[in-house]
Amino acid sequence: MKRLLAAVSSAAILSAAMLVPAPAVADSSQVTQIALLQGPPVIPGHPLSPILDRGTGLPIGGSSALTAGSSQRAALAAEEGWRRAYEGLPTQVQQAVPPHLRPPEPAAPAEVTVVPVQEPSPAPEPPRCYNCVAITYDDGPVPGTTERLLDTLKRKGVHATFFVVGQNVHAHPEILRRIRDEGHTIGNHSYSHPDLARQADGTIAAQLDDTNAALSRHGGITPRWVRPPYGSYDSRVAAAAGARGMALAIWDVDTADWQHRNTATTCQRAVAGAREGSVILMHDIHEPTVAAAECIIDGLRAKGLRPVGLDEMIKRPDTGHVYRRAD
Ligand SMILES: [Zn+2]
Known part of the structure; x- marks a missing residue:
């Protein structure tokens, strides 16, 4: 019992010292008595020791402070009480309290940063x-x-691009759907293949609109590309395409397959002329061109190039812009 009392005394003194440094509380016997009157013994670090009020040096809330549920609230209440008591002390006394025993600074209110509303920035390239x-x-x-x-x-596992003629779409919608289902890019090549630069504005519009209507009707397709027949266009053709959400796709590698109709020549021209970003022109109505496809794919791959659909190579074409290559 003597040892217990000694422990109670020293703990109580420690608690009291947190409030007012010695010699304000010098009579340890008084504190011991208070501690004994208030409840269970105070053994620092013991799990059953009540939480002491830093302000009064007394246990907080009696036995209820021992329950786990209230211990956090009690700790907060003790901290708040101690802070109030500390703030009421004369400055010299405050300074005499060892730093590690001073109450923690109250949490600063969270800083509110007002971010001005910004205009939505354009999507990155x-x-x-x-x-x-x-x-x-x-x-x-x-x-x-x-x-x-x-x-x-x-x-060969390759996607290409098909510039279809509207009247052929009407005649062979099942082939159009196969092209679509196999993942190729589909573009507008006019309805009946006229030289658009030589047509009246109304005809240009009708050639584009009738083909788009056929693509929509037979394949649910909204094309993003126009290839004007013969590569012939003027500012009106570009504007008409742009007004319909499309860009013009010309080419930088012309195989001239429709002239020579030779498989080896078609392959050689396509592979030799291609570099990153190239657009290669051919026609899928000529058998020698179709026969050159495997040679072209293998030749491009041997050069480290990757044949892809136009939609993959140029993901967001500028409407009304004329592309000869990807850049
Ligand atoms: Zn054509």
Whole structure:
């Protein structure tokens, strides 16, 4: 019992010292008595020791302070009481309290930063399509050649681009849907293949609109690209495409496949002329062109190039812009 009392005394003195440094509380016997009157013994660090009020040096809340549920509230109440008591002390006495026993600073109110409302910034540029090349085929879809070309592309795991003629779409909608289902890019190549730069404004509009209507009706497709027949366009054609959410796709590699109709020549021109970002022009209505597809794909890959659909190579075309290549 003597040892216990000694422990109680020293703990009580310690508690009292937190309030007013010695010699204000010098009579340890008084404190001991108070501690004994108030409740269970105070043994610092013992799990059953009550939490002392730093302000009074007495246990907080009697036995209830021992329950786990209230211990946190009690600790907060003790901290608040101690802070109030500390703040009421003369400055010299405050300074005499060892720093580690002073009450913690009350939490500063969270700083509120007002962020001005900003205009939505334009979406970042899509990443460059590394080593990409677009192989493109005009004038279909037609039975036979277009279908054999699709077979080769599927076998080689390549997406190409098909610039379709509106009247052929009406004639062979099932081939259009196969092109769509196999993941190729589909573009508008006018309705009946006139030289658009030589047409009246109304005809240009009708050639684009009728083809878009056919694509929508037969395939649910809204194209983003126009390839004007013969690559012939003027500012009116570009503006008409732009007004319909489309860009013009010309080319930088012309295989002239429709002139020579030679498989080896078509392959050689396509592969030799291609570099990253190139657009290669061919026609899927000529058998020698279809026969060159495998040679072209292998040749491009041997150069480290990757044949892709135009939609993959140029992900967000500027409407009304004329593209000869990806850049
Ligand atoms: Zn054409």
